[in-house]
Amino acid sequence: MFTYIVRRLLIGVLTLMVVTCIIYGLIRNMPGTPLTLLQQETRMDFQMSPDTIRRLEAMYHLDKTWYEGYAYWLGDLMQGDLGRSISSRRRVTTIVAERLPRTLLLTGSSLLLTYVLCIPLGLWATASAGTVQERVLITFLYMLFALPAYVAAVYLKLIVAVRLELLPLYGTTGDNFRELDFAAQMWDIIRHSLLPVFCFTYGSLAYYTRFVKSNMMEVVQQDYIRTAKAKGVGPMKLIAVHAFRNTLIPLVTMIGLTLPVLLGGSVILESIFEWNGIGRLFIDSLGKRDYPMIMALTLIFSVMTLAGQLLADILYAVVDPRITYK
C-alpha cells in the first residue's frame, strides 16, 4: 500500500508538471499580454512609460519565451512562491485566501446537504420501490439531473428574486453589510447564498439519490439479505443496517471525486450570481491574462483532481477489505 501511494504521488507530480507546462504555453500564446491589456484602459494611472513597461516585462519574465518563463515559474514554485498577480500587484496566495472561504461556503454546504439528504431519500426510494410516490420522486430527480445548473439559476432568479422579491438577485453581501450587527450580517449572507447553494446542490443530490437507490436495489437481491429476512429482521433494520452498509463503499469513494469541485467552485454559477469566489476569479484572470493567477488556480485545480482520484482509490481499499494495492 505504501509503495503504491508513493508511486502514485511520483506519477502525480509528473502529471502536474506536464499539465502546468501545457497551460503556461497555452496562456502565454493567447493574444495580448497583461501589460498591453492594461495599456488599453483609459484610466490615467494605468498609462505606463516604455521604461516601466520594460521593467515590468522583465519582472514577470514576459520578455522571455514561454518555456523560459515556465522554468522561472517552476523555480519560484519550488521555493514556495506563487508570485504576485499582475493586475492587482498583490500576492496570489492572499487573493486566493480571500476568495476561497466564499467558494467553500457554497460548495461545502452544498456537499453537506447532498450527503445528508441523498441517503434518506435513496433509502426511502428503495423501501417503497414500485409505489407511485417512488416513481414520482425518481422521475422528478431524473428531470432535475438533466436541468442544467445555469438554466435553473436564471429561472430561479427570475421567479424568486424578480417576481416574488424574496431573495436578493446577486452579490455576496448586501450594500449596507458593514452597518449591520453580527446576527443581521449572518442573515444577509444566508439570504445571498440560498439560491447559489440550491443550484449547486440539486443536480448532485438527484444524481447521488439515484446512485444510492440503484446500488441498494442491487444489494437487496443478495442472498444474505434473504437470510437476514428469514431470521426475522424487521424491514427498517434490514435496509438501514444490513443492506445500506454495503452501498457505502461506492458512496465513500465518490467523496474523493468531488474534491476539485469543492475548491474550484463553478465559473458559470458564480458569474450568474456575481459571487466573488474562485470561479469568478478564474474567468476574470483569464480575461486579464493574469498569468501568475491563472497558473496558481490551475495548479490548485489539478492538485485537487489528482488528490481526489488518489483519495478515492485509497478509500476504496480502506472500506473494502477485498481490495489491496501492490
Add this chain to the structure above:
Amino acid sequence: MSTHPEPRGQVPQSELEAKAERTAKQSRGFWVSSWINFRRRKLAMAALVYVVLMALVAIFSPAIVGTKPVVCRYKGSLYFPAMGYFKTSWENAIFRTGDRFANRYEENLKQNDPESWAIWPLVRQDPLERVRDDWFADQSGNPTQEGRPSLQNLLGTDSSGIDVFAQLVHGTRIALLVGFVSMGLASLIGITVGACSGYFGGWIDSIFSRVIEVVLCIPTLILIIALLAIVTQPTIWHVVLVIGLTGWTGIARLTRAEFMKLKQIEYVAAARSMGAGPIRIMFVHILRNSLAPILVPITFGIATAILTESALSFLGIGAPPPTPTWGRVLSEGNNNIQSMWWLVAFPGLAIFATVLAYNLIGEGIQESTDPRTRDGR
C-alpha cells in the same frame, strides 16, 4: 414418381420444408432485439421522436423562419435565397452584390421585376437582424426594445429587436451541429485511443493513460478558452472542434475497459489464429461487440456538448455575436432579467428539453442493450 425432378437428389420434400422452417425461425440479432426493447420504453421513444423532430427543425429552419424567400422567380430564373441562412455565400449573388436587396426582398422583387413571385417561410422573422418597417408591406417592423411575445413575435424580441423565435429555431441548427459533429470527433479520438490502449496494453496503454489523466486535470474551460483565443476570429466551427478535442476522455476510458475485457474472449484468439491482424481484430471483431456500451457515453456526450456550447455562449466566449445560439439568448435574458422574462423562459426550456432528451435516449440505450437489465422486466 412425379414427373418433376427431385430438387436435391434423394432428400425428401418434407425434410426440406422442415429445414426451411428452422432457418425461418432464426433468432433475432442483437441490434434488432435491442431496438424492439428500446421501443417499449415510452420515455426513451418520446425523446427519440423529439430529437428527430429537432433535427427536422434544424434542417428546415430557413423554411420555418426567415425573411428570405424559400423559392422565388426573379428576372426569368428560379432562386433559393433562403439557403443563405446555412452559409452566407449560398445566398445567390444577384441578391447580395448584384441588385443589393439588403434583405428587403418583397419590395425589391416587385420593383425590379413585376413578373416575379416568391414562396415565403412560414414565419417572416430574421434571426440576425431586426425586421424593419419597410421589409414587408403587410407586416410592421419589430419593436426596438422590450418586445413582449405577440402574434407577430411569437416568443418576443430581444433588446435590439431581433425575434426570439427566429433565433431559437436557427439555434437548433447550431445545437445539432455542436452535438453531432463535436461528439463525432470526440468518439473518433476516444475510440481510437481507448482501443489501442486496451488492446495493446503495455507501454502504449501507459502513455495513453497518462495523456487521458493530463487532459482530465486541465480545467476544461481554460483549455477551451485558450484554444479559442489562438484563432483571431473564432466561428462556431472552432467551438465545435475544441469541444470535440476536449470531450473524448470518458469515451476513451470506457472503450479501453471494454477492449481489455473482450480481448481475452475466445473469438479473438480464433480470429488471431486465422491470421487476422491487430487492426482487423480491433475494429472488425472487438469494436462491433463493444459498440453498445460505448454508444451510451457518446449519447450523454452529445447532451454535454450542447450544454458546454450554451455555457460558452452564455459566458460570452463561444461563437461570435451574430450567431444565434440558445446560450446567447439566455445570457441576454440574464442581463435583462428585471424586465424581459421571455428571454429567459424560452431558451432555457429549449436547452433543458434537448439535454433531457439525449439523457433519456442514453439511458434507454443502456437499459435496452445490457442483457442484465433488459430481460429482467
